[in-house]
Amino acid sequence: MDISLSHVEYRYQAKTPFExxxxxxxxxxxxxxxYMALIGHTGSGKSTVLQHLNALLQPTKGIVKIGDRxxxxxxxxxxxxxxxxKVGIVFQFPEHQLFEETVxxxxxxGPMNFGVSEEEARKRARLALKHVGLGEEILTKxxxxxxxxxxRRVAIAGVxxxxxxxxxxxxxxxxxxxxxxxxxxxxFYSLHKERGLSTILVTHSMEDAARYADQIVIMQQGMVIKxxxxxxxxxxxxDLMKMGLDVPEVVRFQLMLEEKIGTHLGQIYLSIExxxxxxxxxxxxxxxx
Amino acid sequence: MKKNPxxxxxHVSFQxxxxxxxxxxxxxxxxxxxxxxAIVGHNGSGKSTMAKLLNGLQFPQQGEITVCGIPLNETSIWDIRRRxxxxxxxxxxxxxxxxxxxxxxxxxxxxxxxxxxMVQRVxxxxxxxxxxxxxxxxxxxxxxxxxQRVAIAGVxxxxxxxxxxxxxxxxxxxxxxxxxxxxIRTLKSEKSLTVISIxxxxxxxxxxxxxxxxxxxxxxxxxxxxxxxxxxxQLIQLGxxxxxxxxxxxxxxxxxxxxxxxxxxxxxxxxxxxTYRSHM
Amino acid sequence: MMENMLFGRYVPAESLLHRxxxxxxxxxxxxxxxxxxxANNGITxxxxxxxxxxxxxxxxxxxxxxYKGLKPVIWLVIFTFLLQLFFTQQGTLLYRLGPVKxxxxxxxxxxxxxxxxxxxxxxxxxxxxxTTPIEITDGLESLLNPLKKVRFPVHEMALMMSIALxxxxxxxxxxxxxxKAQMARGVEFSSGPLKERIKAVVPLLIPLFVSAFKxxxxxxxxxxxxxxxxxxxxxxxxxxxxxxxxxxxxLVLIALTVLLMLxxx
Numbered sequence: 023m024d025i026s027l028s029h030v031e032y033r034y035q036a037k038t039p040f041e042x043x044x045x046x047x048x049x050x051x052x053x054x055x056x057y058m059a060l061i062g063h064t065g066s067g068k069s070t071v072l073q074h075l076n077a078l079l080q081p082t083k084g085i086v087k088i089g090d091r092x093x094x095x096x097x098x099x100x101x102x103x104x105x106x107x108k109v110g111i112v113f114q115f116p117e118h119q120l121f122e123e124t125v126x127x128x129x130x131x132g133p134m135n136f137g138v139s140e141e142e143a144r145k146r147a148r149l150a151l152k153h154v155g156l157g158e159e160i161l162t163k164x165x166x167x168x169x170x171x172x173x174r175r176v177a178i179a180g181v182x183x184x185x186x187x188x189x190x191x192x193x194x195x196x197x198x199x200x201x202x203x204x205x206x207x208x209x210f211y212s213l214h215k216e217r218g219l220s221t222i223l224v225t226h227s228m229e230d231a232a233r234y235a236d237q238i239v240i241m242q243q244g245m246v247i248k249x250x251x252x253x254x255x256x257x258x259x260x261d262l263m264k265m266g267l268d269v270p271e272v273v274r275f276q277l278m279l280e281e282k283i284g285t286h287l288g289q290i291y292l293s294i295e296x297x298x299x300x301x302x303x304x305x306x307x308x309x310x311x
Numbered sequence: 312m313k314k315n316p317x318x319x320x321x322h323v324s325f326q327x328x329x330x331x332x333x334x335x336x337x338x339x340x341x342x343x344x345x346x347x348x349a350i351v352g353h354n355g356s357g358k359s360t361m362a363k364l365l366n367g368l369q370f371p372q373q374g375e376i377t378v379c380g381i382p383l384n385e386t387s388i389w390d391i392r393r394r395x396x397x398x399x400x401x402x403x404x405x406x407x408x409x410x411x412x413x414x415x416x417x418x419x420x421x422x423x424x425x426x427x428x429m430v431q432r433v434x435x436x437x438x439x440x441x442x443x444x445x446x447x448x449x450x451x452x453x454x455x456x457x458x459q460r461v462a463i464a465g466v467x468x469x470x471x472x473x474x475x476x477x478x479x480x481x482x483x484x485x486x487x488x489x490x491x492x493x494x495i496r497t498l499k500s501e502k503s504l505t506v507i508s509i510x511x512x513x514x515x516x517x518x519x520x521x522x523x524x525x526x527x528x529x530x531x532x533x534x535x536x537x538x539x540x541x542x543x544x545q546l547i548q549l550g551x552x553x554x555x556x557x558x559x560x561x562x563x564x565x566x567x568x569x570x571x572x573x574x575x576x577x578x579x580x581x582x583x584x585x586t587y588r589s590h591m
Numbered sequence: 592m593m594e595n596m597l598f599g600r601y602v603p604a605e606s607l608l609h610r611x612x613x614x615x616x617x618x619x620x621x622x623x624x625x626x627x628x629x630a631n632n633g634i635t636x637x638x639x640x641x642x643x644x645x646x647x648x649x650x651x652x653x654x655x656x657x658y659k660g661l662k663p664v665i666w667l668v669i670f671t672f673l674l675q676l677f678f679t680q681q682g683t684l685l686y687r688l689g690p691v692k693x694x695x696x697x698x699x700x701x702x703x704x705x706x707x708x709x710x711x712x713x714x715x716x717x718x719x720x721x722t723t724p725i726e727i728t729d730g731l732e733s734l735l736n737p738l739k740k741v742r743f744p745v746h747e748m749a750l751m752m753s754i755a756l757x758x759x760x761x762x763x764x765x766x767x768x769x770x771k772a773q774m775a776r777g778v779e780f781s782s783g784p785l786k787e788r789i790k791a792v793v794p795l796l797i798p799l800f801v802s803a804f805k806x807x808x809x810x811x812x813x814x815x816x817x818x819x820x821x822x823x824x825x826x827x828x829x830x831x832x833x834x835x836x837x838x839x840x841x842l843v844l845i846a847l848t849v850l851l852m853l854x855x856x
Contacts, residue, residue: 064454064484078771103777111775118765119772121797131794135777166801171354180776197400197481199353199511200552226484268485271555275577282581283588294562302566305588366816389818397816404806405813409725409757416828421818423826433828451760465817 023089023108023187023220025052025075030084032070044070045244048084052237054187057214057221059231062241063266068224071241075190075222076109077102107136110186114193116177117170125151125168125176126161132184143183150179153209171202178206182213188220189213207234232256232270232292240267256290272297316341316377317473317505318365323374325360334360335371336528344472347499347506349516352525353550358509361525362477365507366397379472393422396466398479402458406450411442414450415465422469436464439501440494456487460494467498474498476508480515488515513546517554517576524549540574556580600660601723606651607836608721613730615837619844620718626844627707629851636706638850642843643710650721657713660720664712668705675701728752729829746822754810762803769798 031046045067052058062068073079074086077093086093088105110132113119122128129150130143138146148158154175160168165176178194191210195203211234214221225231231238231252238255240248242265248255256262259269259277269277272294279301280286287304291297318341325335335357342348352358363369364376367388376383378391399405408414412433419429437443440460450458459479466474476495480488492515499506508515516522522539524532526549532542540546540557547553556577560570563584570583603609608616630636647657675697682696719727732749739745770780773794780791 063486073771076775078774100782103779106775106777109775111772113768113772113775116772118798118802119769119776119794121794121801132776169355184776199550200513201353201547201550272559275555275559275581278577278581279584282585294558298559298562298566301584302563302568305568305584368812368816389820392816392818397813399809399813399816401806401809403761404809406757407754407810407814407817409723409753413725413828417814417819418817420825420828421820423824426826426828426830429826429828449760450757451764469818 024054024087025089025109025188025220026050026087027071027074027081028085028087030071030074030081030086032074032079033082036082043244045241046083048241048244048246050239050246050249052188052220052222054220055218056237057211057235058223058237058239059235060222060224060239060241061226061228061231061267063226066241067244068241069192070244072111072190072192072222072224075188076106076111078111103136107184108186109188109190110181110184111190112178112181112192112194114196115174116181116194117165117173119180120165120173120177123164124162125165128165128176129180129183132180136184146183146185147179150182151176153182153213154179155205155209171198174198174202174206186219188222190222190224192224193226194223210234226268228268228270232272242267252292253290256292259290314341315344317344317379318342318507319377320364321375321377323364323371323376325364325369325371327360333528335364337374338528338530339374340523340530340533342473342505342507344505345503346521347508347519349519349522350507350509350525351511351513351516351522351551352531353511356525356550357528358525359477360528362397362475362507362509365475366395367391393469394471395473395475396469396471397475397477398459398462398466400478400481402455402462402482403450405462406458409449410446411437411448411450411453411461412446414461415468418465418469432468433464436468437461439467439498440464454487455483456490459483459487459491463491463494463498472503473505473507476506476510478509478511480510480512488512492518511551513552513554517556524551537572537574600719602652602656602720604651604721606649606721608646608650608717610834610836611721611840612831612833612837613722613726614734614831615833615840616718616722617727617730617734619840620715622844622848623714624711626848626851627710629848629855630707631703632854632856634854635851636703638847638854639710640706642847643713646717647713650717652717652720656720657716660716661712668709668712671708672701672705675704724756725753725829728756729831733831746825750822758806761806762799765802766795766799769795 027048027050030048032044034042034044048067048071050071060068060071070079074081074093075088077086077088077099080093080095080099082095084095089108091105093099120128122131126144126147129147130140133143133146134140147161151158151160156172156175156179160172160176165173168176181189189210194210195206198206207230210221213219223230223235235252238248238250238252239246240255247265256269256273259273262269270292272292273290276287276291276297283304285304287300291300320338320340323335323338324333326333350358350361360369364371365378367383370384379394381387381391383391406414407417415433415437416429419432424432434443437446440463442457442460442464445453445457453461462479463474474495480491483491495506498504508519510516517536517540519536521533521535523530524539524542524546531549532539540553543553543557556575560573560575560580563570568587570580575583627639630639676693677691677697679697679700680692680694682694682699684692685695685698686693728749732745735743735745774780778791778794780788780795
């Protein structure tokens with residue numbers, strides 16, 4: 023399912039003395055099957071964009087297209103459920119949304135709201151648990167008796183069980199330890215690869231953006247300031263740094279080295295392996311000096 | 312640097328009520344005056360329990376903890392809490408005051424510091440964390456990094472000898488994290504502050520003087536970053552990560568580049584590659 | 592959600608009223624609420640109106656804030672007026688249209704009561720418009736201080752109020768987040784049959800309570816770590832200072848009381 027935003031603007035508390043523009047003139051295309059990273063500092067407007075992706079917010083200007091649904095300003099939007107079923111959102115700290123007595127009830131809550139039969143929902147719950155790396159014995163436990171990491175996984179399973187066509191991830195690994203972080207990110211990546219699930223990752227981490235995404239959108243002060251493939255985005259790292267943004271460690275390291283040695287490697291490398299090969303040939307043979 | 316233990320743990324064990332496993336199991340080590348010690352471990356390794364014990368928020372079932380020469384017990388905790396400041400993980404849940412200045416003053420009020428002195432100390436400590444421009448700001452208008460810097464100011468206003476960062480940067484974005492660590496670094500360079508940072512961020516730990524790796528309630532390994540990062544794959548098995556410079560150095564090794572040491576900071580690695588090239 | 596809550600929200604401005612001691616403002620409002628009932632004729636109401644107008648001007652609160660704030664209650668004022676107008680049947684008959692009769696006394700009562708209502712609303716909202724909630728808390732704590740002698744927990748109450756104030760925006764934000772998260776899971780809060788809507792509150796309230804308790808617990812630990820152990824031996828950072836202006840304001844109010852007494856019928 024394709025999603026597109028064209029010239030979207032959103033104002034909080036519109037028409038009051040407290041009015042504030044959150045995003046303006048935002049145009050983003052997310053064709054089906056894309057893995058897109060949405061990057062920006064806190065307050066850049068990326069979470070406002072996120073909430074437009076399944077019509078939790080309605081633009082004050084511009085058009086949001088979700089599949090064949092159009093969401094415009096000043097129109098009554100009836101029954102957004104079909105849209106919300108197709109676009110699943112994993113919010114930051116999703117464990118804060120758990121409320122049922124058992125893990126199973128919590129996971130089937132979403133699917134059943136969308137009219138899936140209980141039997142089917144239970145089947146999905148088991149499958150979703152497998153995806154997030156938890157065993158079935160956890161189904162009968164109270165979600166509030168689990169560890170923080172397990173709660174996070176149960177909440178994610180609750181979104182996966184809705185079987186959305188697009189999944190939106192808002193800092194899904196915040197607060198997890200390195201192992202937990204890697205496991206969750208790898209899991210979403212394999213879902214994206216195996217099922218062709220469109221994935222939109224909202225993150226601060228340039229590392230994750232460079233590693234997983236095939237499209238990157240950078241936001242600052244409510245506007246899109248750059249978009250493109252990781253190679254395009256990071257081809258001019260100095261420009262990014264001037265805007266107060268981070269670059270991946272590999273890129274930063276390459277810049278540091280180039281400055282010290284006084285030669286350029288000719289291109290930007292986004293993986294340690296590639297960079298190490300280029301550096302090795304530079305320092306030992308000077309092939310490319 | 313002469314090593315003066317400022318905190319000592321002597322065969323300390325702790326078990327949460329209703330849990331079978333020990334959160335801390337027979338732990339013994341010293342923390343030295345003026346050092347930056349990182350305590351690392353995956354979630355649930357016992358590192359956060361340690362913070363609670365050091366501050367007398369929990370008491371060990373066995374063993375003894377000494378802080379600044381005072382044995383920690385029910386009667387000495389108030390004295391000790393004044394010497395050990397603590398910054399917690401969640402920026403919101405430790406902000407007591409309705410504005411920045413009120414929050415910094417909270418600790419001072421508790422210890423009955425006279426008002427004139429309070430005003431001075433609130434100003435000074437907010438100045439040190441670069442938050443003195445936002446004296447009257449309310450917490451919900453502050454970023455996570457700013458709130459944590461206010462928390463640091465609140466702790467520093469009590470002039471402690473030790474500051475514990477209990478995963479104080481784990482809920483922050485990269486910018487907030489950098490702000491907080493910069494503040495701590497500045498404070499540490501100005502006075503003889505002992506910093507204990509409990510973290511799972513290995514890049515943060517790499518800048519410490521010494522690292523203690525916790526696993527299953529025990530001290531798994533202890534040493535300088537050199538020693539710890541030489542553990543390599545073992546760290547990943549413990550649910551941790553290796554710093555970027557080590558990964559880079561390993562990748563270079565595979566390409567046949569021999570480096571002088573196993574662990575180098577990024578700056579050191581760049582310098583070494585530069586010399587390597589000029590020797591060719 | 593906040594759009595209709597302009598009424599009574601603190602509006603920062605540089606004015607004498609903003610700078611005044613919250614204690615004097617609390618006292619003034621308290622006395623004002625009492626003495627407004629002394630007024631009972633045109634001239635006394637005129638005094639009250641002039642006083643209220645002067646206070647409003649002194650606060651330097653933009654008129655649009657007052658207007659926006661009053662909008663939701665103005666209907667109540669009008670309703671009160673109409674109620675008195677139609678149902679008081681004393682004095683000379685002024686106007687008659689079918690069964691509707693309007694008497695002189697009805698018009699008078701209607702005007703007076705609705706005006707009294709309006710002035711009360713204006714003056715009390717002036718307190719919250721020019722005083723931050725925390726200042727009000729400080730003022731109350733200080734005014735109630737004598738009650739400590741009878742073991743009334745004044746410090747604890749003030750601390751509770753200030754913590755509540757501190758966490759209101761945090762919890763509002765949290766409510767919004769949880770609502771959005773549940774909406775994304777197919778919950779509809781604002782449409783559907785009433786029974787469904789009531790059921791929809793459960794997935795909102797439970798997480799909200801869980802998180803509020805967690806916050807409370809962590810906050811208690813953080814407070815303890817920073818040396819909090821009750822009100823005993825604590826000093827106070829926030830200071831209230833009673834200035835000449837505060838005394839003058841009270842004197843003005845006393846003068847007004849005297850005037851009202853003299854001119855009431």
